[in-house]
Amino acid sequence: MNQAPILTVTLNPALDLSTEVDEVKPDLKLRCAAPVTDPGGGGINVSRAIAVMDGESAAFVALGGATGTRLAELLDRAGINLHCIDAPGETRESLAVTDRATGQQYRFVMPGPTWQDRDAQAALDGIVRAAPPGGLVVLSGSNPPGVPDDFAARLAARLADEQAGLIVDTSGPALRQLARGGHRVTLLRMDRAEAEELAGAPLPQRADTAGFAASLVLAGAAQAVIVARGDDGNIVAHETGQWHAESHPVEVVSKVGAGDSFVAGFTLATARGLDVDHALGWGAAMASAACMTPATELCRAEDAHRLFAERIVTRL
Template sequence: MSWILTITLNPAVDLATSIDRVVAGPKLYCKAPRVDPGGGGVNAARAIRKLGGEVSALVAVGGAMGEQLLQLLVVEDVLAVAVHVPGETRQSFAVTDKTTGEQFRFSVPGETMTADDGARLLSAIAQAAPRDGYVVLSGGVTPGLADDFPHQVLAAIAPRTDKLVVDTSKAALAHLLAAPGQPVHVLRLDQREAEQAAGHALATVADSLGFAQNLIARGVGDIVVGGRGAEGSVLATREQRFFCRAPYVEVQSKIGAGDAFTGALTLALSRGEALDQALRWGVAAACATVGSEGTALFESGQVEALLPHCEVEGL
């Protein structure tokens, strides 16, 4: 097993609470909130640590919220590599309506970064990248950074490793798909992102696998993983195609489920697991997170209990 580095360009201090009923107008008195470190790479690192992996979380942080996020990572036993940037680290806020079970999620944008901020981040990433290990770039690319930042990260880590796992969104994802250049090692998309990129619905597992292999043929990634919501996830390479069916869990919170998937999948790959088994670990971690409240992610025992129920088939 090799050390893993996760990168979070736009982290957040996550607050999650609940109330009997969400209604407009009157002041609403919520339950005491749960507070966790958040953002794609941060959650992936939390998942890796919960499963016994060795990980560092490189985070761009600023202000009092940034200091709080670093303190929360200490509580989670996640080693932080802090890159201090101007402005204030953002907050995210989620409220669950206990009557309906609906979850309302609010996320404010991060501070706009400059080219100098981007250069400092790339320098820190290059220094922190583990030799021959995995690097996970997860979450959105901060406003102000170039849309091709994932490829800039790939170039920055090239002297040490080529194992870049990317799980991003919006303009950065669109650029990666439209102008792939050198393929990333692993690319993950959820179903909405995949359907938007494909320009049509991906109604079946075969549709998702076909789209994934199309991306591979275009040089976007060596391994492409696609979520299919509660149904499960697919994984494809040029030669292999797998579908892992997700077991049923009662939904408590969807926050961090995709990040937990990415973290668990990456950890399994770093441990030398076969692709189909790595996919099972990812699905089990995502399901366990969905079954946990607020921003808690999961406990390792929950993942291990679900793992035998995550059925993988080669297609």
């Protein structure tokens, strides 16, 4: 299927380790199962999920040290086309531990190396050089320590000159910078708690969420704003309308990578020319499919196709 080119960006990647123990207890040596190792980080996971769905993307990744070398090898084996820059320190690791007794999962995420202004500028220039004209750039995941809060906003301005769209899934001060408006990125995604923090008030009903998301579109923050409402599904406000996608009733094995799978589904559908309501349905389907798989496996294509066929997307 034809699609516009996609470049994902991961400034703070991680080597993801996942394992299991019989029970998580303090002060004891916990005997773990053999770990599963995957390349991780927001943009990397988006590229991996796009590949699962027979889509194509390139990944712009900042890597450093022996851990970075190992992560690059894993991405190469996965067939991900890489654009690498040197990170200012060792690439971080993250750990997910499942307690077999309760089924609960504990996730430990390290901060990553600290960046200087020159590192952020080099990354900005590198992304713009790698950005596909007429394509989509996906900036997903947390900023490394030291990266300025306005990095995504600066990138949006640079990409506008290259006629490349920007999809952003970030948090904290970087999200607040974009939400102030004026950048008109292609898509801005957040969860319900983040939306309520930005709104300065609870958003208990779908109409409340849709109204807030629409206000961000009107302010020029983005052409489309998605708010994930957890078990109550996802809402998108777009310049052409507002829609809600029901969450799928699946057995949750692990929520690791569900948000990234959502972004992958929406991005790939958009790159393939589908309307925003269908893109929302693909995002919801791939996120739910990711919840059905263990650890950091992300979604499976057969599950995503089945769930998309069962989608319930309603215009608000």
